[in-house]
Amino acid sequence: MSVLWKNMTNFSFLPKYLSYFKNGTICTLVIAVLSVFAAVLPALMLALMRLSKNKVLKNLSGAYIALFRSTPVLVQLYIVYFGPFAVINLPSYKLFGFIDVSMLIPGIVALALNSSAYVAEIIRGGILAVDQGQTEAARSLGLTQAQTMRYVVLPQAVKNIIPTLANELVTMVKESSVIGYLGCQDLMWGTRTTVGATFIPLAPYIFAAAIYFAINYPAGKAIECLERRMRRGDVR
Protein backbone atom coordinates (compact mmCIF):
# COMPACT_ATOMS: atom_id res chain seq x y z
CA MET A 1 0.00 0.00 0.00
CA SER A 2 2.70 2.43 0.88
CA VAL A 3 4.54 1.54 -2.36
CA LEU A 4 1.49 2.39 -4.36
CA TRP A 5 1.12 5.68 -2.55
CA LYS A 6 4.75 6.44 -3.15
CA ASN A 7 4.45 5.68 -6.87
CA MET A 8 1.35 7.77 -7.15
CA THR A 9 2.84 10.82 -5.50
CA ASN A 10 6.39 10.72 -6.78
CA PHE A 11 6.39 13.99 -8.68
CA SER A 12 10.15 14.36 -8.62
CA PHE A 13 10.11 14.29 -12.43
CA LEU A 14 8.32 17.61 -12.61
CA PRO A 15 11.13 20.14 -12.49
CA LYS A 16 12.97 18.47 -15.34
CA TYR A 17 10.10 17.21 -17.46
CA LEU A 18 7.37 19.81 -16.94
CA SER A 19 8.02 21.28 -20.40
CA TYR A 20 7.03 17.90 -21.93
CA PHE A 21 3.65 18.26 -20.29
CA LYS A 22 3.27 21.91 -21.16
CA ASN A 23 4.17 21.44 -24.81
CA GLY A 24 2.18 18.20 -24.94
CA THR A 25 -0.93 19.96 -23.67
CA ILE A 26 -0.57 22.69 -26.28
CA CYS A 27 -0.07 20.06 -28.98
CA THR A 28 -3.13 18.10 -27.84
CA LEU A 29 -5.32 21.22 -27.82
CA VAL A 30 -4.09 22.31 -31.26
CA ILE A 31 -4.82 18.87 -32.69
CA ALA A 32 -8.24 18.59 -31.09
CA VAL A 33 -9.40 22.04 -32.19
CA LEU A 34 -8.03 21.79 -35.74
CA SER A 35 -9.39 18.26 -36.23
CA VAL A 36 -12.92 19.18 -35.20
CA PHE A 37 -12.85 22.38 -37.25
CA ALA A 38 -11.54 20.50 -40.26
CA ALA A 39 -14.31 17.96 -39.79
CA VAL A 40 -17.19 20.45 -39.94
CA LEU A 41 -17.34 21.11 -43.68
CA PRO A 42 -16.98 17.49 -44.81
CA ALA A 43 -19.47 16.55 -42.11
CA LEU A 44 -21.98 19.12 -43.37
CA MET A 45 -21.57 17.66 -46.85
CA LEU A 46 -22.03 14.11 -45.53
CA ALA A 47 -25.11 15.15 -43.57
CA LEU A 48 -26.72 16.86 -46.57
CA MET A 49 -25.92 13.83 -48.74
CA ARG A 50 -27.43 11.57 -46.11
CA LEU A 51 -30.61 13.68 -46.12
CA SER A 52 -30.87 13.98 -49.90
CA LYS A 53 -33.38 12.04 -51.95
CA ASN A 54 -30.64 10.87 -54.31
CA LYS A 55 -30.04 7.22 -53.41
CA VAL A 56 -26.43 7.17 -54.61
CA LEU A 57 -25.40 10.20 -52.53
CA LYS A 58 -27.36 8.92 -49.57
CA ASN A 59 -25.75 5.48 -49.60
CA LEU A 60 -22.28 6.84 -50.29
CA SER A 61 -22.51 9.01 -47.19
CA GLY A 62 -24.05 6.17 -45.20
CA ALA A 63 -21.20 3.86 -46.15
CA TYR A 64 -18.59 6.44 -45.16
CA ILE A 65 -20.21 7.03 -41.80
CA ALA A 66 -20.59 3.30 -41.13
CA LEU A 67 -16.99 2.59 -42.11
CA PHE A 68 -15.44 5.26 -39.93
CA ARG A 69 -17.64 4.55 -36.95
CA SER A 70 -17.02 0.81 -37.06
CA THR A 71 -13.22 0.78 -37.15
CA PRO A 72 -10.76 1.98 -34.48
CA VAL A 73 -9.39 5.45 -34.96
CA LEU A 74 -5.86 4.08 -34.47
CA VAL A 75 -6.27 1.83 -37.51
CA GLN A 76 -7.56 4.79 -39.50
CA LEU A 77 -4.59 6.83 -38.34
CA TYR A 78 -2.10 4.23 -39.55
CA ILE A 79 -3.89 3.75 -42.87
CA VAL A 80 -3.87 7.50 -43.51
CA TYR A 81 -0.24 7.88 -42.41
CA PHE A 82 1.20 4.93 -44.31
CA GLY A 83 -1.26 5.26 -47.20
CA PRO A 84 -1.70 8.71 -48.76
CA PHE A 85 0.93 10.41 -46.60
CA ALA A 86 3.59 7.87 -47.57
CA VAL A 87 3.58 9.52 -51.00
CA ILE A 88 2.84 13.11 -49.97
CA ASN A 89 5.97 15.00 -49.03
CA LEU A 90 5.41 17.35 -46.12
CA PRO A 91 7.95 19.98 -45.05
CA SER A 92 9.69 19.26 -41.77
CA TYR A 93 8.54 22.53 -40.23
CA LYS A 94 8.02 22.73 -36.50
CA LEU A 95 4.93 24.61 -35.34
CA PHE A 96 5.67 26.64 -32.15
CA GLY A 97 9.15 25.13 -32.41
CA PHE A 98 8.11 21.67 -31.18
CA ILE A 99 5.10 20.29 -33.12
CA ASP A 100 6.39 18.43 -36.17
CA VAL A 101 4.10 19.31 -39.07
CA SER A 102 4.95 16.12 -40.98
CA MET A 103 3.21 14.15 -38.24
CA LEU A 104 0.68 16.77 -37.19
CA ILE A 105 -0.96 17.05 -40.60
CA PRO A 106 -1.51 13.32 -41.22
CA GLY A 107 -2.78 13.09 -37.65
CA ILE A 108 -5.25 15.92 -38.12
CA VAL A 109 -6.40 14.52 -41.46
CA ALA A 110 -7.05 11.08 -39.93
CA LEU A 111 -8.79 12.49 -36.86
CA ALA A 112 -10.85 14.87 -39.01
CA LEU A 113 -11.92 12.06 -41.34
CA ASN A 114 -12.95 10.05 -38.30
CA SER A 115 -14.63 12.95 -36.58
CA SER A 116 -16.54 13.99 -39.70
CA ALA A 117 -18.45 10.70 -39.52
CA TYR A 118 -19.62 11.57 -36.01
CA VAL A 119 -20.14 15.27 -36.67
CA ALA A 120 -22.19 14.37 -39.78
CA GLU A 121 -24.64 12.56 -37.54
CA ILE A 122 -24.66 15.51 -35.13
CA ILE A 123 -25.47 17.90 -37.98
CA ARG A 124 -28.07 15.57 -39.45
CA GLY A 125 -29.76 15.32 -36.06
CA GLY A 126 -29.66 19.10 -35.71
CA ILE A 127 -31.27 19.57 -39.11
CA LEU A 128 -33.97 16.97 -38.46
CA ALA A 129 -34.81 18.64 -35.15
CA VAL A 130 -35.90 21.81 -36.97
CA ASP A 131 -39.70 21.86 -37.26
CA GLN A 132 -40.93 20.57 -40.62
CA GLY A 133 -43.29 23.55 -40.75
CA GLN A 134 -40.29 25.83 -41.27
CA THR A 135 -39.39 24.04 -44.47
CA GLU A 136 -42.99 24.07 -45.63
CA ALA A 137 -43.33 27.78 -44.99
CA ALA A 138 -40.12 28.52 -46.89
CA ARG A 139 -41.00 26.28 -49.82
CA SER A 140 -44.50 27.73 -50.00
CA LEU A 141 -42.90 31.16 -50.50
CA GLY A 142 -41.06 29.83 -53.54
CA LEU A 143 -37.64 29.29 -51.98
CA THR A 144 -35.73 26.40 -53.52
CA GLN A 145 -34.66 23.47 -51.43
CA ALA A 146 -31.12 24.84 -51.25
CA GLN A 147 -32.28 28.34 -50.25
CA THR A 148 -34.55 26.83 -47.61
CA MET A 149 -31.61 24.91 -46.17
CA ARG A 150 -29.31 27.91 -46.22
CA TYR A 151 -31.57 30.70 -44.95
CA VAL A 152 -34.14 28.89 -42.84
CA VAL A 153 -33.13 25.41 -41.67
CA LEU A 154 -29.36 25.60 -41.10
CA PRO A 155 -29.40 28.83 -39.05
CA GLN A 156 -31.87 27.14 -36.70
CA ALA A 157 -30.05 23.81 -36.77
CA VAL A 158 -26.84 25.53 -35.62
CA LYS A 159 -28.51 26.06 -32.26
CA ASN A 160 -28.94 22.32 -31.87
CA ILE A 161 -25.54 21.54 -33.32
CA ILE A 162 -23.17 23.85 -31.41
CA PRO A 163 -23.44 22.23 -27.96
CA THR A 164 -23.06 18.72 -29.36
CA LEU A 165 -20.17 19.87 -31.50
CA ALA A 166 -18.49 21.29 -28.42
CA ASN A 167 -18.90 17.89 -26.80
CA GLU A 168 -17.18 16.36 -29.82
CA LEU A 169 -14.28 18.71 -29.10
CA VAL A 170 -14.04 17.38 -25.54
CA THR A 171 -14.08 13.83 -26.89
CA MET A 172 -11.37 14.77 -29.35
CA VAL A 173 -9.09 16.10 -26.60
CA LYS A 174 -9.16 12.56 -25.21
CA GLU A 175 -9.25 10.56 -28.46
CA SER A 176 -6.44 12.53 -30.06
CA SER A 177 -3.99 10.77 -27.73
CA VAL A 178 -3.58 8.12 -30.45
CA ILE A 179 -1.58 10.65 -32.42
CA GLY A 180 1.37 9.96 -30.12
CA TYR A 181 1.77 6.65 -31.95
CA LEU A 182 3.04 8.61 -34.94
CA GLY A 183 5.60 10.27 -32.72
CA CYS A 184 3.67 13.51 -32.57
CA GLN A 185 4.51 15.12 -29.25
CA ASP A 186 1.11 15.42 -27.65
CA LEU A 187 0.35 15.16 -23.94
CA MET A 188 0.33 11.34 -23.90
CA TRP A 189 3.59 11.18 -25.84
CA GLY A 190 5.21 13.52 -23.33
CA THR A 191 3.89 11.42 -20.49
CA ARG A 192 5.16 8.13 -21.90
CA THR A 193 8.53 9.68 -22.63
CA THR A 194 8.80 10.94 -19.07
CA VAL A 195 7.97 7.49 -17.73
CA GLY A 196 10.58 5.90 -19.99
CA ALA A 197 13.29 8.35 -19.05
CA THR A 198 12.72 8.48 -15.29
CA PHE A 199 11.48 4.95 -14.57
CA ILE A 200 8.78 6.55 -12.42
CA PRO A 201 5.90 4.32 -13.45
CA LEU A 202 2.71 5.90 -12.16
CA ALA A 203 2.83 9.54 -11.13
CA PRO A 204 3.35 10.96 -14.65
CA TYR A 205 0.13 9.25 -15.76
CA ILE A 206 -1.67 10.63 -12.72
CA PHE A 207 -0.37 14.06 -13.62
CA ALA A 208 -1.51 13.65 -17.23
CA ALA A 209 -4.94 12.50 -16.08
CA ALA A 210 -5.17 15.61 -13.92
CA ILE A 211 -4.39 17.82 -16.91
CA TYR A 212 -6.98 16.11 -19.15
CA PHE A 213 -9.52 16.43 -16.35
CA ALA A 214 -8.70 20.07 -15.74
CA ILE A 215 -9.41 20.80 -19.39
CA ASN A 216 -12.43 18.62 -20.06
CA TYR A 217 -14.44 18.84 -16.88
CA PRO A 218 -14.87 22.63 -16.87
CA ALA A 219 -15.37 22.53 -20.63
CA GLY A 220 -18.15 19.98 -20.23
CA LYS A 221 -19.80 22.08 -17.53
CA ALA A 222 -19.57 25.19 -19.70
CA ILE A 223 -21.22 23.29 -22.56
CA GLU A 224 -24.09 22.15 -20.34
CA CYS A 225 -24.63 25.76 -19.37
CA LEU A 226 -24.55 26.88 -23.00
CA GLU A 227 -26.99 24.13 -23.93
CA ARG A 228 -29.45 25.21 -21.27
CA ARG A 229 -29.24 28.81 -22.33
CA MET A 230 -29.75 27.99 -26.00
CA ARG A 231 -32.73 25.79 -25.25
CA ARG A 232 -34.40 28.53 -23.25
CA GLY A 233 -34.52 30.90 -26.21
CA ASP A 234 -36.11 28.30 -28.45
CA VAL A 235 -39.75 28.82 -29.35
CA ARG A 236 -41.40 28.85 -32.74
Add this chain to the structure above:
Amino acid sequence: MATSGNLIEVRHVTKRFGKNKNIVALNDCSLSIKKGEVVVIVGPSGSGKSTMLRTLNLLEIPTEGEVVFEGVNIADKNVDINKHRQKMGMVFQHFNLFPHMTVMQNLTLAPVKVKGMDEKAAEEMGLRLLDKVGLKDRASAYPIQLSGGQKQRIAIVRALCMEPDVMLFDEPTSALDPEMVGEVLEVMRDLAKEGMTMVVVTHEMGFAREVGSRVIFMDAGKILEDKAPSDFFSNPENPRLKEFLSKVL
Protein backbone atom coordinates in the same frame (compact mmCIF):
# COMPACT_ATOMS: atom_id res chain seq x y z
CA MET B 1 -57.33 23.76 -72.12
CA ALA B 2 -55.62 26.98 -71.10
CA THR B 3 -58.33 29.59 -70.83
CA SER B 4 -61.26 28.04 -69.04
CA GLY B 5 -61.49 31.14 -66.85
CA ASN B 6 -60.37 29.18 -63.83
CA LEU B 7 -57.37 30.19 -61.78
CA ILE B 8 -57.01 26.71 -60.34
CA GLU B 9 -58.42 23.46 -61.60
CA VAL B 10 -58.04 20.25 -59.66
CA ARG B 11 -58.73 17.31 -61.96
CA HIS B 12 -59.41 13.85 -60.58
CA VAL B 13 -56.79 14.11 -57.88
CA THR B 14 -56.16 11.12 -55.67
CA LYS B 15 -53.62 11.22 -52.86
CA ARG B 16 -52.50 8.12 -51.00
CA PHE B 17 -50.17 7.99 -48.02
CA GLY B 18 -48.31 5.21 -46.30
CA LYS B 19 -45.76 2.58 -47.26
CA ASN B 20 -48.35 0.51 -49.07
CA LYS B 21 -50.20 3.59 -50.29
CA ASN B 22 -53.19 2.29 -48.37
CA ILE B 23 -54.26 5.55 -46.70
CA VAL B 24 -56.48 7.39 -49.15
CA ALA B 25 -56.48 11.05 -48.14
CA LEU B 26 -58.04 12.34 -51.36
CA ASN B 27 -60.26 10.15 -53.47
CA ASP B 28 -60.77 11.36 -57.05
CA CYS B 29 -61.39 15.03 -56.20
CA SER B 30 -62.13 17.68 -58.79
CA LEU B 31 -62.55 21.35 -58.09
CA SER B 32 -62.27 24.64 -59.96
CA ILE B 33 -61.59 28.02 -58.47
CA LYS B 34 -62.16 31.25 -60.33
CA LYS B 35 -60.23 34.44 -59.86
CA GLY B 36 -61.62 36.48 -56.97
CA GLU B 37 -63.51 33.60 -55.39
CA VAL B 38 -63.29 32.80 -51.70
CA VAL B 39 -63.63 29.05 -51.40
CA VAL B 40 -64.11 27.73 -47.88
CA ILE B 41 -63.45 24.07 -47.16
CA VAL B 42 -65.08 22.45 -44.15
CA GLY B 43 -65.39 18.89 -42.94
CA PRO B 44 -64.64 16.57 -40.04
CA SER B 45 -61.11 15.87 -38.82
CA GLY B 46 -59.13 13.62 -41.14
CA SER B 47 -61.46 14.22 -44.09
CA GLY B 48 -58.62 15.46 -46.31
CA LYS B 49 -59.05 19.25 -46.08
CA SER B 50 -55.39 19.99 -45.38
CA THR B 51 -54.26 17.49 -47.98
CA MET B 52 -56.49 19.16 -50.56
CA LEU B 53 -55.11 22.61 -49.73
CA ARG B 54 -51.51 21.40 -49.70
CA THR B 55 -52.03 19.71 -53.05
CA LEU B 56 -52.89 23.08 -54.57
CA ASN B 57 -49.31 24.31 -54.13
CA LEU B 58 -47.77 20.86 -54.41
CA LEU B 59 -46.65 20.59 -50.79
CA GLU B 60 -48.33 17.24 -51.33
CA ILE B 61 -47.72 15.64 -54.69
CA PRO B 62 -50.88 14.02 -56.04
CA THR B 63 -50.66 10.28 -56.53
CA GLU B 64 -52.97 10.66 -59.52
CA GLY B 65 -54.59 13.56 -61.35
CA GLU B 66 -53.71 17.10 -62.36
CA VAL B 67 -53.51 20.46 -60.62
CA VAL B 68 -53.78 23.18 -63.22
CA PHE B 69 -52.74 26.63 -62.03
CA GLU B 70 -52.94 29.55 -64.46
CA GLY B 71 -53.12 27.08 -67.32
CA VAL B 72 -50.15 24.93 -66.31
CA ASN B 73 -50.38 21.43 -64.84
CA ILE B 74 -48.07 22.00 -61.88
CA ALA B 75 -48.34 18.35 -60.83
CA ASP B 76 -46.14 17.60 -63.85
CA LYS B 77 -42.63 16.62 -62.72
CA ASN B 78 -41.02 18.79 -65.39
CA VAL B 79 -42.58 22.00 -64.11
CA ASP B 80 -40.46 24.39 -62.02
CA ILE B 81 -42.71 24.36 -58.98
CA ASN B 82 -40.80 27.14 -57.22
CA LYS B 83 -41.88 29.56 -59.94
CA HIS B 84 -45.55 28.77 -59.40
CA ARG B 85 -45.39 28.71 -55.62
CA GLN B 86 -44.34 32.36 -55.68
CA LYS B 87 -47.83 33.12 -56.92
CA MET B 88 -49.55 31.08 -54.21
CA GLY B 89 -49.32 32.36 -50.65
CA MET B 90 -49.89 29.94 -47.81
CA VAL B 91 -50.83 30.51 -44.19
CA PHE B 92 -50.46 27.72 -41.64
CA GLN B 93 -52.25 26.81 -38.45
CA HIS B 94 -49.04 27.19 -36.43
CA PHE B 95 -47.85 30.36 -38.23
CA ASN B 96 -44.42 28.92 -39.04
CA LEU B 97 -42.70 32.28 -38.80
CA PHE B 98 -38.91 32.01 -38.96
CA PRO B 99 -37.91 32.42 -35.30
CA HIS B 100 -34.30 33.44 -36.00
CA MET B 101 -35.39 36.43 -38.06
CA THR B 102 -37.09 39.70 -37.18
CA VAL B 103 -40.56 40.38 -38.52
CA MET B 104 -39.07 42.49 -41.31
CA GLN B 105 -36.57 39.78 -42.24
CA ASN B 106 -39.42 37.28 -42.32
CA LEU B 107 -41.22 39.53 -44.78
CA THR B 108 -38.33 40.37 -47.09
CA LEU B 109 -36.57 37.00 -47.31
CA ALA B 110 -38.60 35.60 -50.19
CA PRO B 111 -39.05 38.82 -52.19
CA VAL B 112 -35.29 39.45 -52.06
CA LYS B 113 -33.96 35.90 -52.48
CA VAL B 114 -36.62 34.48 -54.77
CA LYS B 115 -37.74 37.46 -56.82
CA GLY B 116 -34.43 39.31 -56.65
CA MET B 117 -36.23 42.37 -55.36
CA ASP B 118 -34.18 45.29 -54.08
CA GLU B 119 -33.80 45.09 -50.28
CA LYS B 120 -35.03 48.66 -49.76
CA ALA B 121 -38.05 48.19 -51.98
CA ALA B 122 -38.93 44.96 -50.19
CA GLU B 123 -38.74 46.70 -46.82
CA GLU B 124 -40.95 49.53 -48.02
CA MET B 125 -43.53 47.07 -49.24
CA GLY B 126 -43.23 45.16 -45.98
CA LEU B 127 -43.85 48.30 -43.94
CA ARG B 128 -46.82 49.29 -46.09
CA LEU B 129 -48.45 45.87 -45.63
CA LEU B 130 -47.60 45.75 -41.93
CA ASP B 131 -49.33 49.09 -41.55
CA LYS B 132 -52.46 47.65 -43.14
CA VAL B 133 -52.69 44.94 -40.47
CA GLY B 134 -51.81 47.42 -37.70
CA LEU B 135 -48.38 46.01 -36.90
CA LYS B 136 -46.03 48.58 -38.36
CA ASP B 137 -44.43 49.14 -34.96
CA ARG B 138 -43.42 45.46 -34.65
CA ALA B 139 -41.14 45.36 -37.69
CA SER B 140 -38.00 44.83 -35.66
CA ALA B 141 -39.53 42.39 -33.15
CA TYR B 142 -38.75 38.68 -33.15
CA PRO B 143 -41.65 36.22 -33.49
CA ILE B 144 -41.20 35.04 -29.89
CA GLN B 145 -42.12 38.56 -28.73
CA LEU B 146 -45.50 38.49 -30.49
CA SER B 147 -48.92 37.19 -29.50
CA GLY B 148 -50.52 34.41 -31.54
CA GLY B 149 -52.85 36.79 -33.32
CA GLN B 150 -49.95 39.09 -34.18
CA LYS B 151 -47.90 36.15 -35.44
CA GLN B 152 -50.67 35.03 -37.74
CA ARG B 153 -51.21 38.52 -39.11
CA ILE B 154 -47.47 38.71 -39.81
CA ALA B 155 -47.62 35.30 -41.51
CA ILE B 156 -50.38 36.60 -43.75
CA VAL B 157 -48.33 39.69 -44.58
CA ARG B 158 -45.29 37.51 -45.28
CA ALA B 159 -47.27 35.62 -47.91
CA LEU B 160 -48.70 38.85 -49.33
CA CYS B 161 -45.22 40.28 -49.80
CA MET B 162 -44.78 37.86 -52.70
CA GLU B 163 -47.82 39.50 -54.36
CA PRO B 164 -49.57 36.15 -54.86
CA ASP B 165 -52.52 35.48 -57.15
CA VAL B 166 -54.14 33.20 -54.58
CA MET B 167 -53.90 32.77 -50.82
CA LEU B 168 -54.27 29.37 -49.15
CA PHE B 169 -55.23 29.22 -45.47
CA ASP B 170 -55.07 26.02 -43.41
CA GLU B 171 -57.06 26.57 -40.21
CA PRO B 172 -55.46 29.98 -39.63
CA THR B 173 -57.33 30.61 -36.37
CA SER B 174 -57.36 27.13 -34.82
CA ALA B 175 -54.21 27.63 -32.75
CA LEU B 176 -55.28 31.02 -31.44
CA ASP B 177 -56.74 32.01 -28.11
CA PRO B 178 -60.41 32.89 -28.70
CA GLU B 179 -59.88 36.60 -28.12
CA MET B 180 -57.38 36.73 -31.00
CA VAL B 181 -59.47 34.95 -33.62
CA GLY B 182 -61.30 38.14 -34.55
CA GLU B 183 -58.26 40.20 -35.48
CA VAL B 184 -57.04 37.51 -37.90
CA LEU B 185 -60.46 36.96 -39.48
CA GLU B 186 -60.74 40.70 -39.96
CA VAL B 187 -57.51 40.77 -41.96
CA MET B 188 -58.80 37.90 -44.07
CA ARG B 189 -62.11 39.64 -44.58
CA ASP B 190 -60.33 42.77 -45.81
CA LEU B 191 -58.28 40.67 -48.16
CA ALA B 192 -61.41 39.10 -49.60
CA LYS B 193 -62.94 42.55 -50.07
CA GLU B 194 -59.93 43.60 -52.10
CA GLY B 195 -60.69 40.75 -54.47
CA MET B 196 -57.98 38.29 -53.44
CA THR B 197 -58.66 34.72 -54.52
CA MET B 198 -58.69 32.65 -51.35
CA VAL B 199 -59.00 29.02 -50.37
CA VAL B 200 -59.68 28.68 -46.66
CA VAL B 201 -59.86 25.56 -44.53
CA THR B 202 -61.59 26.60 -41.32
CA HIS B 203 -64.01 25.68 -38.58
CA GLU B 204 -65.29 29.26 -38.44
CA MET B 205 -68.75 28.76 -39.91
CA GLY B 206 -69.54 32.45 -39.46
CA PHE B 207 -66.64 33.35 -41.72
CA ALA B 208 -67.72 30.73 -44.26
CA ARG B 209 -71.23 32.12 -44.38
CA GLU B 210 -70.29 35.81 -44.56
CA VAL B 211 -67.14 35.83 -46.64
CA GLY B 212 -67.25 32.65 -48.69
CA SER B 213 -68.34 32.66 -52.33
CA ARG B 214 -68.62 28.89 -52.11
CA VAL B 215 -68.44 26.38 -49.31
CA ILE B 216 -67.12 22.89 -49.90
CA PHE B 217 -67.81 19.95 -47.62
CA MET B 218 -65.30 17.13 -47.55
CA ASP B 219 -65.62 13.75 -45.93
CA ALA B 220 -63.37 10.69 -46.17
CA GLY B 221 -61.30 12.18 -48.99
CA LYS B 222 -64.26 13.14 -51.14
CA ILE B 223 -65.91 16.43 -52.01
CA LEU B 224 -69.53 15.82 -51.10
CA GLU B 225 -71.01 19.28 -51.44
CA ASP B 226 -69.96 22.48 -53.24
CA LYS B 227 -72.40 25.38 -53.03
CA ALA B 228 -72.99 29.04 -52.31
CA PRO B 229 -72.98 29.59 -48.53
CA SER B 230 -76.66 30.47 -48.27
CA ASP B 231 -77.64 27.18 -49.90
CA PHE B 232 -74.94 25.27 -48.11
CA PHE B 233 -76.19 26.18 -44.67
CA SER B 234 -79.94 26.39 -45.28
CA ASN B 235 -80.44 23.50 -47.73
CA PRO B 236 -77.80 20.87 -47.02
CA GLU B 237 -78.54 17.79 -49.13
CA ASN B 238 -75.94 15.26 -48.21
CA PRO B 239 -76.80 13.33 -45.02
CA ARG B 240 -73.15 13.51 -43.86
CA LEU B 241 -73.22 17.28 -44.23
CA LYS B 242 -76.47 17.50 -42.30
CA GLU B 243 -74.93 15.50 -39.52
CA PHE B 244 -71.76 17.64 -39.61
CA LEU B 245 -73.71 20.91 -39.52
CA SER B 246 -75.87 19.71 -36.65
CA LYS B 247 -72.67 19.26 -34.65
CA VAL B 248 -70.89 22.51 -35.49
CA LEU B 249 -73.71 25.03 -35.72
